[in-house]
Each structure stands twice: as structure tokens, then as C-alpha cells.
Amino acid sequence: MCRQKNQNRNPARQKRSGAVTGGWHCEKRDYLKNESFTKDNGNVPETGCLSIIVLGASGDLAKKKTFPALFNLYRQGFLQLNEVHIFGYARTKISDDELKNRIRGYLSSGNEGAVDVSKFLQLIKYVSGSYDAAEGFLALDKAITEHETSRNSSEGLSRRLFYLALPPSVYPQVCKMIKNYCTNKSDLGGWTRIVVEKPFGKDLASAEELSSQIGELFDEPQIYRIDHYLGKELVQNLLVLRFANRFFLPLWNRDNIDNVQIVFREDFGTEGRGGYFDEYGIIRDIIQNHLLQVLCLVAMEKPVSLKPEYIRDEKVKVLQSVVPIKDEEVVLGQYEGYRDDPTVPDNSNTPTFATMVLRIHNERWEGVPFILKAGKALNSRKAEIRVQFKDVPGDIFKCQKQGRNEFVIRLQPSEAIYMKLTVKQPGLDMSTAQSELDLSYRQRYQGVVIPEAYERLILDTIRGDQQHFVRRDELKAAWEIFTPLLHRIDNGEFKPIAYKPGSRGPVEADELLEKAGYVQTHGYIWIPPTL
Numbered sequence: 001m002c003r004q005k006n007q008n009r010n011p012a013r014q015k016r017s018g019a020v021t022g023g024w025h026c027e028k029r030d031y032l033k034n035e036s037f038t039k040d041n042g043n044v045p046e047t048g049c050l051s052i053i054v055l056g057a058s059g060d061l062a063k064k065k066t067f068p069a070l071f072n073l074y075r076q077g078f079l080q081l082n083e084v085h086i087f088g089y090a091r092t093k094i095s096d097d098e099l100k101n102r103i104r105g106y107l108s109s110g111n112e113g114a115v116d117v118s119k120f121l122q123l124i125k126y127v128s129g130s131y132d133a134a135e136g137f138l139a140l141d142k143a144i145t146e147h148e149t150s151r152n153s154s155e156g157l158s159r160r161l162f163y164l165a166l167p168p169s170v171y172p173q174v175c176k177m178i179k180n181y182c183t184n185k186s187d188l189g190g191w192t193r194i195v196v197e198k199p200f201g202k203d204l205a206s207a208e209e210l211s212s213q214i215g216e217l218f219d220e221p222q223i224y225r226i227d228h229y230l231g232k233e234l235v236q237n238l239l240v241l242r243f244a245n246r247f248f249l250p251l252w253n254r255d256n257i258d259n260v261q262i263v264f265r266e267d268f269g270t271e272g273r274g275g276y277f278d279e280y281g282i283i284r285d286i287i288q289n290h291l292l293q294v295l296c297l298v299a300m301e302k303p304v305s306l307k308p309e310y311i312r313d314e315k316v317k318v319l320q321s322v323v324p325i326k327d328e329e330v331v332l333g334q335y336e337g338y339r340d341d342p343t344v345p346d347n348s349n350t351p352t353f354a355t356m357v358l359r360i361h362n363e364r365w366e367g368v369p370f371i372l373k374a375g376k377a378l379n380s381r382k383a384e385i386r387v388q389f390k391d392v393p394g395d396i397f398k399c400q401k402q403g404r405n406e407f408v409i410r411l412q413p414s415e416a417i418y419m420k421l422t423v424k425q426p427g428l429d430m431s432t433a434q435s436e437l438d439l440s441y442r443q444r445y446q447g448v449v450i451p452e453a454y455e456r457l458i459l460d461t462i463r464g465d466q467q468h469f470v471r472r473d474e475l476k477a478a479w480e481i482f483t484p485l486l487h488r489i490d491n492g493e494f495k496p497i498a499y500k501p502g503s504r505g506p507v508e509a510d511e512l513l514e515k516a517g518y519v520q521t522h523g524y525i526w527i528p529p530t531l
């Protein structure tokens, strides 16, 4: 468990303290069932009173993601009825029942679901109050304490998890209120943790300021900066694929890989979130966080072990090796109709699409373009990593027309890992064809339910595992990469190109891709198999 500033110094807790690596205090938790993951972690799982407080409970994220994730954890037995209580907090004056009615429709029930849903809803209590005055937070603390007191008959820790499903502008004041009025006071031990959502800042300076403000109130190990892409199944698979397979070890470098694409596409626009989106744009909304986190996992060196701090150390090194982005390696777009949203200014310069090339200046990746591409209102919805290999030297089959080898990790939809490769076309002729080795999850893992990203990450916050959360120095390094470009866009020095909704985005983006070295395989497309 991580050391916490001004937290109780219960010896039982201290005994559970994890290793200290490079100045970071890392928590060790016994939670991964796989033997090979668990042998470093000698801890006993925590029991006792758990209060989960969703601040901004009246909002969009809370109803669509946070409460449903909590419900799924409850349904699978990760949240125990006799231990957990959930508090919603926001300014909106509604009753417990009104909050429950707002979220009920988002809780997808299984076969015997109705009972589960109503039992889960009984765990929720709503407290209304402002984000900057003591009164509301005192009321919140009172409600949490009542719950804790009612559970203190059983031995155990008292844990308070604050999930800030709020606009980042209110994080500092809310953290101050939590610190002053709501931190865990139990003499049975326990902790207080804060989960913060992205976008964490708007550029390097504002992110650092926000980090300092929150850092004055809570220790780094208490702060969980969530990036839900780190909770996606195939993103979590990246370390396993890369470091547990002999196949990839000798190939994963500049000698063999020509280019890497990390792509996010949505087939809908900003829909109802135009006001928020216009302040941030696609680079801050998707690329600086989600796609960059994926890039780190694709490009990083092997960590010393799976301890969160070792992994995050390696991610920081990659980020610090990214060289400044060149203007000629960026294409920005804005879909036609984006400005029709009444919450978007008529002269908005905000990109809803961007393709850019990142270059990593290190021994492994020098010369390999990492092409990051994200766009809204495009012709399809998908997120994938596409690693394209170099041409085979001395091609006796004259088969370059068939296309290059590609290793593709489809994050969503239809999770899959496939390798595009050249094979002999079956038949009497010695001709070649493009085919694939295909690990489509729906086929291979029939009946296995892939957990939602938020579900997994919230469970990590309860267990105190920081591996899939963004550390402060990581965040700083991420903002360092994009801040100069973002400032040029904000100052109107870089304008987006208009594109049609439902298209591939500006043609200039495909031209940039080609210039960066990507070779498209014509006449071949991978179609996810159906059952």
C-alpha cells in the first residue's frame, strides 16, 4: 500500500507497504489470479468498509460509465453488500430516488437482472451540495461516517474512494474540500483515494499547475489519473504480447518495422458535447491521452518487472524520447456541420480530426514513423494498432504487389489480433496471395465476457494498483510533446481542413500516411469472422 500524507500510521497498514522505487512508493496488491503475476505480491486482500463517492453524480459520465461499472463490479461480487456504500454528490437538488431513476436505464441487467439492479440501487445515497463550500462536504462526510459507524462492528479497514466525474476546472476546489472535510478518519486504518478524469489540463503549464494544486493536498499514490483506454482488454494485452512471445522480441524494432499506425475513428460527431469538445479538440480529447498511452505500450522497453512503477518508468522514457512534431507532418480537419452546434462558436478553429507523425529518437525506433490518427464523424468506428513491416529483401516471388506483412491489434469493435501475411494461393499454380492468421476474440473466447474498461480500472483503484493509471511525470512528458502544436492551433496559426461527415477525413491525411511510408494493400481487406 502506498504511504499517504497525514494518514493514519496503523502498523498493520505499514506492514503492507510496498517497495519504494525511484522515489515512488508503490502499492502491492494480491489481486491477479494468474500465478506468474501474483508471486511478487504478498498482500492479503483488504476487507472492511468501502465508501465510493461519485462527485458529479448528476452528469453524463457518471450515468453512462461510472455507475454502470460499479453495478457490474457489484454483480460479479467485487463489491460486497456488507462492506460497500455508494454516494452520489452534485449541486443538482434531487432525491435519492431521482438519482436512481436517472441511472437505472444504464444498468444492463443479466438474466436474473431486476433483483440485482434493485439491490444495487439500495446501496446508493445522494447528497446535494456545492463544490466550493464546507456545508455540502460536511453533510457528505456525515453520511459516509454514518455508514462507516454502522459497519464498524466488523473488523477491517475503512476506505474512501472519491471519483471526480466533474469538469477539471473544479478539481482543485473539490480536492481541497475533500481534504479538509472528508478524508478517512477511522482508527481501524484505511485510506482516501482520488480518481480524476481527463482532460487533465489544457497544456503543459495548466496541467502542471493542476498537478501542483492537487499534489499539495494528496500524495501521488493517492491520485489515480484515469485514462480508460488503459482499461481496454487489448490494450492490457500489449505487454503480454510483446514480452511473453519469442516471435516478437527480435522483430520489434527499426530493422524490421517500417511504420506504426495508431488509429481512433468514430462515425458520429460531437453530439451534445460540442461545448466541451470545442474547448479541447481532438488532440486533447483523444491523441494526447488515449493514443499516446497506446504508443507508450507499443514502443517502451521491457520493464524490470510488472510493478507499476517499473512500467511507468519505461513509459516516461519513451515519451521523453519523442522529438518535436513537425508542422509538415500534421494534417488537421474539421467536419462540415460541426459549427452548426449552437454551443460551438461560428468561427471555431477546433480540429475534429488530426493525423500526425511522432518520431522516437532512440536505438529501437529511430526512423520509424508512429502515425497517430483520430477523427470524429468519419465513415466507421474503430480503434486499432497497425504495425507494418518492411518489404522482404530479395523478393523471389515478385509478390510485393500482395502487400507487406502487418500485425494488427483491433481494440474495438470486434476485438482481434491478426497478422497479414503472404501465402501460396491454394491450387496448382505457384502464385501468392495475401491472407491472415486471425485471433478474433468473439470466436476464440466464446462465452467470455470482456469487462468494460471503467469496470477494470475502478477495481484497480479499490485494490490500489496504479499500473494502468497515468503518473504525474508521464502526464508532464505527454503535454510537452503536444503543447507547441496546440498553442499554434489555439492562436489560429494552424487551420483545419474541412471534410465531409461520413468520409475518411481530409485526403491530405492519406497523402501524409503515404509520405510517411505506409503502403496500402490494395484489393485485400480483413473481415472479422462471424460465428
Ligand SMILES: NC(=O)C1=CN([C@@H]2O[C@H](COP(=O)(O)OP(=O)(O)OC[C@H]3O[C@@H](n4cnc5c(N)ncnc54)[C@H](OP(=O)(O)O)[C@@H]3O)[C@@H](O)[C@H]2O)C=CC1
Pocket: 056, 057, 058, 059, 060, 061, 062, 064, 090, 091, 092, 131, 164, 165, 166, 167, 168, 170, 197, 198, 199
Ligand atoms: N462523458 C463522457 O463520455 C466522458 C467524460 N470524461 C470526463 O469526465 C468528466 C465528467 O464528464 P461529464 O460527466 O461528461 O461532464 P458533465 O458536463 O456532465 O458534468 C458532470 C457534472 O458536473 C457538474 N458541472 C458541470 N459543469 C460544471 C461547472 N462548470 N462547474 C461546476 N460543476 C459543473 C454538473 O453537476 P451539478 O450541476 O449537478 O453539480 C454535471 O452534472 C470530465 O472531466 C470529462 O472530460 C471522460 C471521458 C468520457
Ligand SMILES: O=C1O[C@H](COP(=O)(O)O)[C@@H](O)[C@H](O)[C@H]1O
Pocket: 228, 266, 285, 286, 383
Ligand atoms: O474519452 C473519450 O473517449 C470517447 C471514446 O471512447 P471509446 O471507449 O468509446 O472508444 C470519445 O467519444 C470521447 O470524445 C472522449 O472524450
